[in-house]
Amino acid sequence: MGIFSSPNSLQKVLGAPGVEGKSVTKLTKGGLTEFIQSIIVKTEEMKEPFYILDLGVVMSLYENWTQNLPMIQPFYAVKCNPEPALLGALAAFGSNFDCASKGEIKAILALGVSPDRIIFANPCKAESHIKYAASVGVNLTTFDSKEELDKIRMWHPECKLLIRIKPPLECKDVRELSTKFGALNEEVLPLLRSAKGLGLNVVGVAFHIGSAAKDSRAYREAIAAAKAIFDTAILLGMPKMYVVDVGGGFTADSYFNEMAPVIKAALQDYFPNEPGLSVISEPGRYFAETSSTLVTNIIGKRVRGELREYWINDGTYGSFNGIPRDNIRPTITCTPIACMSNPSNPTCKELCTYKATVFGPTCDSLDTILKGHQLPELHVNDWLVFKEMGAYTAAGGSNFNGFDMASTSTYLAF
Template sequence: MGSNHKSLQAILGAPGVRGKRVTALSKDGLTDFVLSMISKKQELKEPFYVLDLGVVVSLMEKWSRALPLVRPFYAVKCNPDPTFLAALAALGSSFDCASRTEIETVLGLGVSSDRIIFANPCKAESHIKYAASVGVNLTTFDSRDEIEKIRKYHPKCALLIRVKPPDDSGARCPLESKYGALPEEVIPLLQAAQDARLTVSGVSFHIGSGATLAQAYRGAIAEARAVFDTASRLGLPRMHVLNIGGGFTSGPHFGDATSAVKSSLQAYFPKEHGLTIIAEPGRYFAESAFTLVTNIIGKRVRSELREYWINDGIYGSLNCILNDHATVTAKPLADTSNSVNPTCRRVRTYSSTVFGPTCDALDTVLTGYQLPELQVNDWLMFPRMGAYTAAAASNFNGFNMSAVTTHLVYSNPT
């Protein structure tokens, strides 16, 4: 508990968290906390998030144990919640930013610029100028035009050449169609950077978001080794940074991924003196730390089918179903003001459809899902809702998803 207590104190004292209410949870106390919150929302039944800072602490400690030599740069795009970012910063994370706004957000938490990588291979000129002005001096590239922009507007910036991994077929969201230099493009790009008097400090790759094939890391690390050797043959300054990207999840695939990374590093970079290894985990830290709670605002019965409308949906937090290919689950919680069984346990269930609040039929969250008989003003709780959820929400049809509040809790990490 010593290190956990220190981590909690670091988070509670961090800019962006200091002064906010954080509720300590007993073991398995999340449902009780949510019930207590919804009992206070009898008038304003808006959706809300619960962020468990204890989960964040546990995930950081798990990462440090599994990959002690790999420095995490959290991918801000996955979930830019300011309190969540502040907690990660307090735990020592660095940050992968892809835009001026993301850099501004992270710097605003007191994070130093050397803890930021501008990990977007294709950047607007104005964003490059801003990065130069605040001292963000590491970025990625995979084209000649990017080299020219950086030469003009940020010539002191160190570069990582982003290469296309040999295999990202196991990713939930592959990226290979958009980013990464092909093998035959590597030498011309390295020579173009050399001609522009820019320093290529290393190699970057990304096997795709939500990766399930751990061996994809091995092929990509082997590819990176080949680029290191190519740069050496070309007489470039010695490369010293390897960015193994993202793709990590906090579930059962994490162990396979870390084993593949460690064995591959041992095989291809066994005695690389002075090598800095970084990664860009996003959903690994964000997904399981957040729970979404929504209110049932409508109901229709058609024979044995139950249809419900909730006040968040595909155009809001649950856009992850479309944009991130997510499979969500829901736990029913009855309106505590008139229920003797608020957790809806041990009752008959019905095949149910859950719609979001907009007038678009696409706004369908669950179909054929087993739920007990619920009523308007009951609630549905969605776990593991931190990755690519609120970050991509819109205000379509006038539903203001940017106004969803977040309540902070702290469970004891296991």
């Protein structure tokens, strides 16, 4: 039995900051649809989109992480999904946090998390945010330029630093990050010399191979590059480094199981028996994506021959902002709940389907979620359910055209 599979697991979740005092529905296996229907009935007049966050999934993912990568301490990337219940549950399980701004640091501290469990993992920070981090005791951050070192020297000189490097091999499956962040190989030595000259304490190396990465070789090559920088620092007469930050890019699928042994082997090969070595990571999507389900209401319909066109009350300016940003449309699937128009068969099992287009609610024609998707005959006030919608969804939404993301509620399940 895993440490999170004990009879006290539910109590651990219920007592977590951000969760305590809130209603958490315990689901039976396969009970998600029934739970969704119960919410729809209770909120029949509102008909706003809503999320279901399954804290049991979060717990299982954390246990899977500790089993497969026990030597790596996760620092959850708050930007991925800042839902307080998710943050609180992760804090209770033992996760630390990757914050990129003053606002994110405040959100984590408000949950009672100690500042020494936060990395300010933004290589380019506003001076006011650096000052705030110093004032609250957040004492670990990243840099990749001489100008950033000058700001840190001025406003937070006691902060420990990780040099953020461009990985030798970067995955480009979803989003390439090195165009914006990461010191080039030829910039590393001058930056280390600058840090030493300024009296700053560089304690390690950070990298990020790209979001939703699928190539495990990228981790191995980046870990090898980190070791070379450790050795360079010693040659420069700097204190021995002891932190390797392997970044994020993890997904909660078979790729994680492929990546984990490669990362473990690379750490063993390049940092064998390294005393005092601390290996950390910044997963966001891994914990958030599969733990949340989005439920949307059909607010409009048009029939053109065999084509069915539906409008729903969330779109690419809201939870589906990843479509224009990351081109995720091919991976999106949805299932209907027609409890209003077809109460005897709300899940529309074995019904004839039609080619359908699903639009978002705004007046922008680019606000299109699905094209050519097979759906049964649905009607206004029926619902569409989208699974695996917890990563970079509501967090990246806007209020364009007057559609308020704040009206999207989150219900908790376990």
